[in-house]
Amino acid sequence: GEDVEQSLFLSVREGDSSVINCTYTDSSSTYLYWYKQEPGAGLQLLTYIFSNMDMKQDQRLTVLLNKKDKHLSLRIADTQTGDSAIYFCAESMDNQGGKLIFGQGTELSVKP
Amino acid sequence: ETGVTQSPTHLIKTRGQQVTLRCSSQSGHNTVSWYQQALGQGPQFIFQYYREEENGRGNFPPRFSGLQFPNYSSELNVNALELDDSALYLCASSLERDYNEQFFGPGTRLTVL
Numbered sequence: 001g002e003d004v005e006q007s008l009f010l011s012v013r014e015g016d017s018s019v020i021n022c023t024y025t026d027s028s029s030t031y032l033y034w035y036k037q038e039p040g041a042g043l044q045l046l047t048y049i050f051s052n053m054d055m056k057q058d059q060r061l062t063v064l065l066n067k068k069d070k071h072l073s074l075r076i077a078d079t080q081t082g083d084s085a086i087y088f089c090a091e092s093m094d095n096q097g098g099k100l101i102f103g104q105g106t107e108l109s110v111k112p
Numbered sequence: 113e114t115g116v117t118q119s120p121t122h123l124i125k126t127r128g129q130q131v132t133l134r135c136s137s138q139s140g141h142n143t144v145s146w147y148q149q150a151l152g153q154g155p156q157f158i159f160q161y162y163r164e165e166e167n168g169r170g171n172f173p174p175r176f177s178g179l180q181f182p183n184y185s186s187e188l189n190v191n192a193l194e195l196d197d198s199a200l201y202l203c204a205s206s207l208e209r210d211y212n213e214q215f216f217g218p219g220t221r222l223t224v225l
């Protein structure tokens with residue numbers, strides 16, 4: 001079945017690294033995504049990783065994928081107050097077109 | 113290049129009414145997907161339109177219907193509104209069903225009283 005789970009809250013101090021975790025159940029997932037949502041706004045695609053990769057780095061963002069454990073993480077280096085938002089993990093599958101399956105979201109709070 | 117736009121931004125309806133939400137896709141994008149995001153939840157896939165045809169549907173009843181026009185803009189229609197339909201409705205556009213690059217609009221906040 002399709003299910004994506006995330007912890008609900010994370011609080012860090014400015015300048016620290018943040019690690020947001022996600023687990024998914026469907027092993028046929030093709031791509032896995034991280035989206036950011038600020039209050040009152042739509043979703044911003046941060047990054048995505050193909051299921052045959054185990055790591056992707058993009059500036060301050062590092063995505064790690066453990067396909068065996070169906071575990072995805074997003075590390076944000078040097079976290080800033082502007083990074084405070086809700087972060088969603090999502091998966092998609094080749095045979096399901098544009099359907100994205102989202103987790104519940106992790107609210108990241110960055111304290112100065 | 114304009115991004116994805118949605119209208120209206122907010123809407124209040126009463127139970128049993130009908131509503132139409134609109135989405136203009138990003139320039140050049142021919143695929144539009146609609147999602148429902150209840151408060152405190154992640155978005156749930158409603159359906160996708162590609163070149164004016166429905167191309168996949170999530171677990172939503174038939175009173176949720178859609179259209180895509182030749183200019184690739186799209187409408188989401190919901191009949192017989194229920195209280196649980198209160199949510200943020202998001203549309204996302206992409207090029208040629210390339211779901212790696214789905215760009216989301218700001219959403220329409222629907223409240224059903």
